Amino acid sequence: MDMDKLVSIIIPVYNTDTYIEECIKSVCNQEYSNLQIIVVDDGSTDSSIKICEKLQKEDGRIKIIKNIHKGAVYTRKCGVENAIGEYVAFVDSDDYVDKKLIGRLLKHMDEDVDMVSSNMYAFSINTEVIMGSSLPHGTYEKEQWYGNFNKLIYNEEANTWGLFQSLSGKLFRRNKLWEIIREENDEISLGDDAAVVYPYALESDKIILTDDCLYHYRVNETSMTHTLEVNVFQKIYDFMKYMQIKIQEYPDEWQLDKQLHKYMFHFLQNSILSVYGIKIGIAYSIERRFKKKDRIALYGVGGVGKSFFNILNNEVDKIILYDKSKAGQIYKNRIILSPNDINQDDFDYIIIAIKNEETARKITKVLLNQGVSKNKICWETPKLIADMYTIDC
CATH class of the missing domain: 3.40.50.720 (NAD(P)-binding Rossmann-like Domain)
Structure with missing residues (x-):
């Protein structure tokens, strides 16, 4: 267990001045304190950057990077490129985390572990639900992990994803993460988490899935996935084509292409319902x-x-x-x-x-x-x- 390692926490920011202070403070207040906190502003036009600068004066671990607006993929890449920690975690700027999150994730990160993935609370005004992997929690050694690749993206038994696709609530090795994320297409704006998590997992030898639930994900009704956009179908297509290239080199018996199509269906379900009011079910x-x-x-x-x-x-x-x-x-x-x-x-x-x-x-x-x-x-x-x-x- 690497409890003395520097962990870089990347917080992409774009016009979230309502929540950004709560988010950053929850990261600063981690019980595990050996942190590099990288705030990457994606050209915010509200008061987000002023709030970040105020918090930076209070905590010297905070590094702020200001960019013009280029989207989530470019923003995350910029964060990873500037990270110096051995491990990397992501926290979205409208979310917040429990003070034990990084310490708990790091507790599982031995020298041969490539990723630790936990659950999260997804909450809105009226509801709170737990989201996580449908694969059983536990340690997946190399051969066992490979044996689950046929339900990595889509677990047919559970009718949902296998490994939880969110970048948040996970701990990655920085070097391995950079090799994966630097190749991601900057134009992807739907499925951008999955476009990193699944290629990373396919290149991993050992994964730990925990049932810890210390990340709080705010369900934002004004986000892209909750807004009527006809061009969402182009975004789905862009993600699918990128993923098809990433998975084509792996064995046919893992059925990654079939899983990808099943996974894409969930995107299409939500999008067709939002845009056209038509509900498609299995x-x-x-x-x-x-x-x-x-x-x-x-x-x-x-x-x-x-x-x-x-x-x-x-x-x-x-x-x-x-x-x-x-x-x-x-x-x-x-x-x-x-x-x-x-x-x-x-x-x-x-x-x-x-x-x-x-x-x-x-x-x-x-x-x-x-x-x-x-x-x-x-x-x-x-x-x-x-x-x-x-x-x-």
Whole structure:
């Protein structure tokens, strides 16, 4: 454990005068004090730079670099190029960190570890959720790490990324990081974290994933990913083409190209919803077959329920929809009813269109208490249909 090493913390800044003081102070207040704090201003037009200069007078570890506006990729590169620490961490200027973050990350950084990755709290005015890798936390030695490359970018079992793609909440070796980040295309403005994290991970021999949660990520509703921009599709394309070049040299059995396409789908989902108001979801199959005359009820009109509906709509004449949170809404010209109104005489079978088995068991118990015959209740683990999606307008 390298607890005496200099750590360079890079804080890219662009017009975040509302939050920048809280951010920098949270870095300055780290219990681990052997830090180089590099603030890189990307041509801010608000009072961000004045606040940074005031804080610099209070803490001599702060170094300020002023640039014209060139974007996040160039700004991070500039920070890494000026870093002198053996290790590098990133903190975004509208976020803040727990005082134990750097010390906790550094505690895991032995001489043969290339990256330590932790979880983070993503918070907004109303919510706070934990975000992190879907791969189990723990130490991944060389062969074990290579064995997980087939779910590094996209973990099909979890239907999300494998390694958490954020640059924040991680500790990198500066020399290795510079070799990766200096090649990143400055024009990438969506997926710019992933364009560094995944190539870096592919070149790593040992990774540690922790369940520590000491980074606080502010969900900014005015950020690019929350704003209506038709050119977001060009940004998605730019990221994809860059990543395809970066992964083409690696073995086919790692299925990196397939993972990348699955990963890109999540970008497209959010962008198409934001720009066009169209919701695209993954599709699920239902293995059980029914007769044309069967009257079917679906309990749940989420992603699973909508997939089942699209399949059953071509097989049976009558489908009834129940969903507590959507009661009264219309889906495909059908009124969604409240589960409180369930009457088993209205259907021959009721399918619980839910992914989670424990939740399905609870619903089954409720249905039985409502007098629904056990023989009428159906649930099975929904199966993903490869390369097929549902569309809601």
